[in-house]
Amino acid sequence: MVDLTRLNSAQHQAVTAPDGPVLVLAGPGSGKTRVLTLRIAYLVGARGISPDRLLAVTFTNKAARVMEERVSQMLGGQKQALDGIWMGTFHAMCARLLRREARDHLPIKSNFIILDSDDQESLIKRILKEMNINDKTVKPSSVHAAISTAKNELIDPQDYPSSNYRDQIVRRAYLRYQELLRENNAVDFDDLLLLSVRLLQANDVLRRHYSRRFQHVLVDEFQDTNTAQYELVRLLSSENKNLFVVGDEDQSIYRWRGADFRNVLRFEQDYPGCVKILLEQNYRSTQTVLDAARAVIDKNRDRTRKALFSERGAGEPIQFHEAVDDRAEAQYVVDTIVSMVASGKAKPGDFAVMYRTNAQSRLLEEAFLRSGQPYRLVGAQRFYGRREVKDLIAYLRLALNPDDELSLLRAIGVPPRGIGDRTLDGLRAVAAQNRTSPGQVLLSLGTLGEESPFWAAFRGRGAAMLADFGAQLAGWSSAAENIPLPILFDRILDEIAYREYIMDESEEGQDRWDNVQELRRIAYEYENRGLAAFLENIALVSDQDTVPENQEAPTLLTLHAAKGLEFAQVFIIGLDEGILPHSRSRDDPEEMAEERRLFYVGLTRAKDRLYLVRSLRRSSYGSYEDSLPSRFVEDIPAWLLKHSGQRRTSYTSRGFGAYSIGGYAPQDVTWAAGTGQAKPPSQQAGPVVQPRYQPNYRVRHPVWGEGLVVDSRIIDGDETVDVFFDSVGFKRLVASLANLEIIQ
DNA sequence: AAGGCCCTTCTTTTT
């Protein structure tokens, strides 16, 4: 029934594993998705388990969709073969759980709205202003990040530390933030997880109910789970303990979102009897690609070493190209693709171009446009993050729930309707005095006019303006659940004259209107499911869900967005220090290790050919700056690379004997410029045994001037000194190269 | 109240 004959033995073992905890460590290209889908098909088809007893968590909605299709196919092509299964992202699953249980068990109503990160940040901005905190000293984004991290770690506001000034600020902001969310019947992304965990922890009846119902729990991309997600999975599988997780520590790239690949190690500890299976055969890449990838990733610690192998043979060498500047870098990509296509060696759809930051896509797009070549772009500015889209979503949310103050504040100002800050302050004050929401005040003004008890509270013009808007709102609100969504959508557009507002003379006007039309088209798809379902899905879609399916043109995407995908030919551009690894990771070894994994993910997307590209100088801010080759490229053995373009800068010209934490050290290997040949370490002073520099020594560096020694130790026979320089801050130096002078 | 202009300030990655 379910065909298991084409599996290798490790895959077969995973798919048919007996009940109990199972950990599958799956290297890139090792058939991970296949194993997961077959496992589900096996459970349903061969073990006779009803789909509604299964919970399968994926990382993106798209992954869930793909998996559902494939399993259905394996089970004979009927859609209803999987009826009742819970399959989706953590966030979608939690939203579903919370909406079901909100009424009886939670501090929110089941029609809560889900804030995206823009919403969160503007709310935090408001709170800091309210707290009279100068948002230059404490940045809203960092408070946001701190709160998000806390939630991912399951730390409630009252448990947040207050040991220093910054923590105290964050703590107060966090308390107030949660208060405002509850007042607005809103949750943020992180709350979806946190509240779900709290729900199951606090209510043993519910925990038992769900964990009995889910006879098997399966989790994809397990290395990207955070503490909250780990706990959630643990709770949901607590009765049956049939927990099947698939992951790869080396592909963990969401640390900044709270993910911790150590959850893989933790799994082994928490489930001591678990079956552990390594998938090491790679069916995707040539051996050259794998050798390069392995050389890069083997420098990381705290991981299960995997011996990835391929039966595909060595294949083509890796092309390493150095362009004069970032414009030439982009042009090289386009030219190479064009000539490969012209010579019949490849189709346009075979190519992907990957980069560290979204900003890098701009020059690529320009180069493609200049050459008249089509391309498809993943992500960049999120569709649902665009202003015009968010405007309309605010109106729709408001129609569904007039108490939604956050949406009201947005909608009331666009298009401008003569209601300014003063009137708005008045509105909120009146609402607060009467213990109701601004939306209710508006509705009252709109329906009762001068008869409204609130009318007198506003001075002449303000009241009229508010009443006009209130009347519109009353109309949408009563229509929200009674007329088809597309009609409501058009009615709002029409009544607020949005088209006229947006289609000004500017060039973007048309683009924006096109986006509105796209949103309208999506609204049509929800004609039968209604407004609430539409808004729910909008809140939970990701960029990776919107990867275009057409295979006709090269794909441009970030390295993060590339995870899980594969392409015949892959370009990774911007292989310079400061870009990849990103400068923000320079001083943190953990982050540096993650940059390395990110590069590893990129490398292992390639089936046949890899092009690594950098440029000698690139524009940052507005002016050009010289850049140095990425340390990661230097980790790839020379014999795997073919060099082209400008001559590479040799190591010796890099820095002043300084290197950053967690990465390359000058004594590793030195390259002779341009030859592509490795030569043995050069500047090797005799091994040092005792540190010469002690903490608190004052030292002078020829370039950075004076600084204070923070730490010093012997690494690989040379002394490594951490210095905090007055001019440039923290640097890590190799003593034999740095030429430090001890002052006192 | 709203729009325009000039200033600064940053730039990772995204469920």
Next chain:
DNA sequence: GAAGGGCCTT
């Protein structure tokens, strides 16, 4: 080099 904030004018 873009985007947002502050300040000015209408």
